[in-house]
Amino acid sequence: MDILDFAVYVAPPYVVAAFAFGATYRLLKYIFLWKRGPGPEPRKRGAGSLVKGLIMTFLNPIIESIRRKPHDFITGLVMLHILGVIPLIFLLDQHIAAFAYWFPPYALLAPLAIPLSFTTSALTVAAPFKPVSEMQWGFVNTIWGPLTVFLNGDVLAVLAMLGVAYKIGDKIVRRAHGLTHVRIGDFFDLGLLFTILLFGFMAAHHLPSGDIVTYRTVLGIHIVLAELLVALLPFTKFWHFVFGFWYGKLHEWYDLKYKRGVAE
Amino acid sequence: MNGVNWETYDEALVKEAAKSVVGHIDPVMMHYIENCVSCAACETACPYYAVGEEYGPVNKAENLRKLVRSEVAILPRIFPWLFHSHVPKDAEELNKWAEMAYRCTNCGLCYVTCPFGIHSGEMIKLVRGFLTKTGRVPTVLKAMIDMEVSGTYSGIKGFMDLWQSVLKEAEKAIGKELPLDKKGAEYVYLPSLAEAMITPEAIVSSIKILDKLGLNWTMPSDPMSIRAPVGALAGDGEAAAAVVKRIYNYLKEIGPRYVVMSDGGYPYTTYRFDLPRIVGEKPPFKVVHFVELILELVEAGKAKIIQGDEEVTWHSPCKMGRFAGLIEEPAKLLSMASKNFRKLESHGLFSRCCGGGNSIACIVLPTMQFLGKLTGTTMQVSDEEMNFLKKLEHDMYIASKGKIDEIRKSKAKIVASACVGCIHTIRLSSRVHGLDVSVVNIVEVLADKIEKA
Ligand code: SF4
Numbered sequence: 172m173d174i175l176d177f178a179v180y181v182a183p184p185y186v187v188a189a190f191a192f193g194a195t196y197r198l199l200k201y202i203f204l205w206k207r208g209p210g211p212e213p214r215k216r217g218a219g220s221l222v223k224g225l226i227m228t229f230l231n232p233i234i235e236s237i238r239r240k241p242h243d244f245i246t247g248l249v250m251l252h253i254l255g256v257i258p259l260i261f262l263l264d265q266h267i268a269a270f271a272y273w274f275p276p277y278a279l280l281a282p283l284a285i286p287l288s289f290t291t292s293a294l295t296v297a298a299p300f301k302p303v304s305e306m307q308w309g310f311v312n313t314i315w316g317p318l319t320v321f322l323n324g325d326v327l328a329v330l331a332m333l334g335v336a337y338k339i340g341d342k343i344v345r346r347a348h349g350l351t352h353v354r355i356g357d358f359f360d361l362g363l364l365f366t367i368l369l370f371g372f373m374a375a376h377h378l379p380s381g382d383i384v385t386y387r388t389v390l391g392i393h394i395v396l397a398e399l400l401v402a403l404l405p406f407t408k409f410w411h412f413v414f415g416f417w418y419g420k421l422h423e424w425y426d427l428k429y430k431r432g433v434a435e
Numbered sequence: 436m437n438g439v440n441w442e443t444y445d446e447a448l449v450k451e452a453a454k455s456v457v458g459h460i461d462p463v464m465m466h467y468i469e470n471c472v473s474c475a476a477c478e479t480a481c482p483y484y485a486v487g488e489e490y491g492p493v494n495k496a497e498n499l500r501k502l503v504r505s506e507v508a509i510l511p512r513i514f515p516w517l518f519h520s521h522v523p524k525d526a527e528e529l530n531k532w533a534e535m536a537y538r539c540t541n542c543g544l545c546y547v548t549c550p551f552g553i554h555s556g557e558m559i560k561l562v563r564g565f566l567t568k569t570g571r572v573p574t575v576l577k578a579m580i581d582m583e584v585s586g587t588y589s590g591i592k593g594f595m596d597l598w599q600s601v602l603k604e605a606e607k608a609i610g611k612e613l614p615l616d617k618k619g620a621e622y623v624y625l626p627s628l629a630e631a632m633i634t635p636e637a638i639v640s641s642i643k644i645l646d647k648l649g650l651n652w653t654m655p656s657d658p659m660s661i662r663a664p665v666g667a668l669a670g671d672g673e674a675a676a677a678v679v680k681r682i683y684n685y686l687k688e689i690g691p692r693y694v695v696m697s698d699g700g701y702p703y704t705t706y707r708f709d710l711p712r713i714v715g716e717k718p719p720f721k722v723v724h725f726v727e728l729i730l731e732l733v734e735a736g737k738a739k740i741i742q743g744d745e746e747v748t749w750h751s752p753c754k755m756g757r758f759a760g761l762i763e764e765p766a767k768l769l770s771m772a773s774k775n776f777r778k779l780e781s782h783g784l785f786s787r788c789c790g791g792g793n794s795i796a797c798i799v800l801p802t803m804q805f806l807g808k809l810t811g812t813t814m815q816v817s818d819e820e821m822n823f824l825k826k827l828e829h830d831m832y833i834a835s836k837g838k839i840d841e842i843r844k845s846k847a848k849i850v851a852s853a854c855v856g857c858i859h860t861i862r863l864s865s866r867v868h869g870l871d872v873s874v875v876n877i878v879e880v881l882a883d884k885i886e887k888a
């Protein structure tokens with residue numbers, strides 16, 4: 172059994188168990204700390220104002236980021252999140268295939284699949300015929316069409332790696348300035364993410380060499396590290412994506428827009 | 436009056452204070468502590484970021500995380516140097532923490548800017564509470580808290596003479612005796628000693644409005660507080676609760692349907708939103724600001740406003756706007772009151788903070804000197820605290836410059852607002868930044884223009 176076999180056939184149940192344990196622990200803390208008590212009468216605002224308030228609660232940080240920190244918006248939000256890790260993780264064709272192997276309904280996302288490499292994308296646009304595949308679905312036959320020239324694993328992985336590199340650089344500068352809000356976990360998390368992206372990119376390009384042992388090792392490392400990220404997710408800042416973001420914004424909406432009646 | 440000692444360090448006290456802060460964590464605070472990704476998106480929103488990048492919200496709030504990690508997290512307790520988990524180790528570090536904690540107005544701009552809805556200001560408030568327990572609290576703030584909790588402010592001649600003179604002025608304005616402490620009144624007007632000191636005209640104008648509208652009203656004969664609850668400004672929840680409960684009992688005795696306030700700063704949000712939590716029951720009355728009361732009567736056709744042409748603008752106090760939802764209501768009233776009303780550039784949810792809230796403008800040297808003159812006392816502060824106060828005043832003027840600039844840009848001659856802290860800050864800062872503007876409470880603009888319909 173090599174590392175790839177371990178990653179695909181052995182590790183998943185342990186990863187799920189670690190995630191479930193961590194997530195339960197973190198959620199239970201909130202429940203145990205909850206204290207019931209009388210609250211104020213909310214300021215009455217119409218349903219329209221509350222719905223608009225909900226949308227704006229999620230949009231305001233993006234608008235403020237564009238206004239106040241455009242460099243962070245481009246690198247952190249656009250490159251790292253919107254174009255980087257979110258489509259890469261959930262829509263990369265190979266990822267959909269892998270996730271569907273573990274969880275078959277995930278295959279429903281197949282029509283949204285993003286091809287792995289720039290070459291495949293270029294062929295989608297330039298080739299005079301449609302590629303034929305005997306697999307469950309056609310790898311490049313997705314709704315994205317010519318957009319795949321941009322929406323492909325190569326381009327998005329490079330963008331995501333640049334975004335992560337920017338974040339790491341920013342944190343190093345902040346540390347050098349003596350700011351203490353930069354935590355050791357930030358470097359660990361960003362380092363882990365960068366390594367996962369790098370090994371994924373290398374596996375996709377059969378780097379550093381094309382022999383099968385190297386390929387399986389590089390791909391195995393990519394998957395094992397991704398599994399490590401999932402197992403550690405409830406204990407790291409990656410938790411923001413599962414819980415922190417949603418809880419935080421919904422609480423803010425409840426507090427400011429619903430209870431206090433801030434209308435936008 | 437003897438000052439607080441800023442030179443000593445008591446390890447046992449520091450540890451005890453850290454434990455007590457951890458005991459105050461609720462699920463929302465837990466979210467603030469745990470779910471920050473350190474992206475620093477919040478920092479440029481903060482008025483004190485202009486002073487230096489170390490005063491960005493996340494960096495200031497990190498002190499609470501250090502403290503909590505040192506108390507409850509497992510790995511950080513084993514490797515404190517790796518995880519930044521510790522309480523201040525000496526007097527110097529304690530003072531540094533105080534410097535950071537008193538560079539926050541609790542304006543909430545970080546809260547609405549953070550992609551995760553993290554209110555660093557509320558975390559910094561807990562750090563202030565920790566510092567207060569260790570003995571690091573500005574002398575003047577401590578004096579105000581002590582006087583408010585014990586009620587000894589009413590034994591200070593300067594305070595009571597001032598209070599009485601404001602009431603006399605109001606009596607003169609309405610031409611009749613004030614209906615003080617009248618049981619069964621429908622409206623209780625609740626001003627504070629701070630309003631008598633900083634915005635006495637606001638009290639007179641409020642009384643004029645109540646009288647003009649022919650309402651069945653009353654007000655306390657005693658100011659009841661310095662500016663309740665002052666304890667909240669030092670993160671002292673117990674002191675704050677004690678004062679609020681005392682005032683609540685007075686209000687219950689009167690039995691009004693409405694409690695009306697002219698101060699739209701933290702006293703208003705405390706009574707409007709925090710009262711049920713503090714007193715443990717739903718109050719039998721509604722708490723409203725004059726803006727709500729007047730607008731409701733005007734919209735119901737029971738009152739009208741005569742329009743003038745003053746060049747007036749509205750500075751939205753963070754508490755009344757972002758934290759109480761009264762953003763457009765004051766602007767609506769002011770546009771009825773003057774055809775030359777104009778909004779400030781940042782009007783809205785992201786209205787710029789004045790830079791002096793959360794006690795800052797009330798503890799700096801000019802305010803201390805003013806209080807000293809009024810009470811006939813001199814407050815002794817240690818050299819360390821004096822340095823802290825001087826630097827704080829300097830930084831406050833930097834933090835408030837953005838506000839002054841936007842007022843200047845509006846070309847308004849009058850700035851209407853509703854918070855004692857905001858009005859005091861803008862007055863101090865406009866002088867420093869060379870802006871000639873009159874800063875008043877909105878009730879002062881409305882009092883002569885309002886009529887019973
Ligand atoms: S914006 Fe929110 S998540 Fe980002 S550093 Fe500030 S408090 Fe933390």
Ligand code: SF4
Pocket residue numbers: 480481482483491492495538539540541542543544545546555556557559788
């Ligand atoms: S509450 Fe206001 S002053 Fe305090 S940290 Fe947040 S933005 Fe800065």
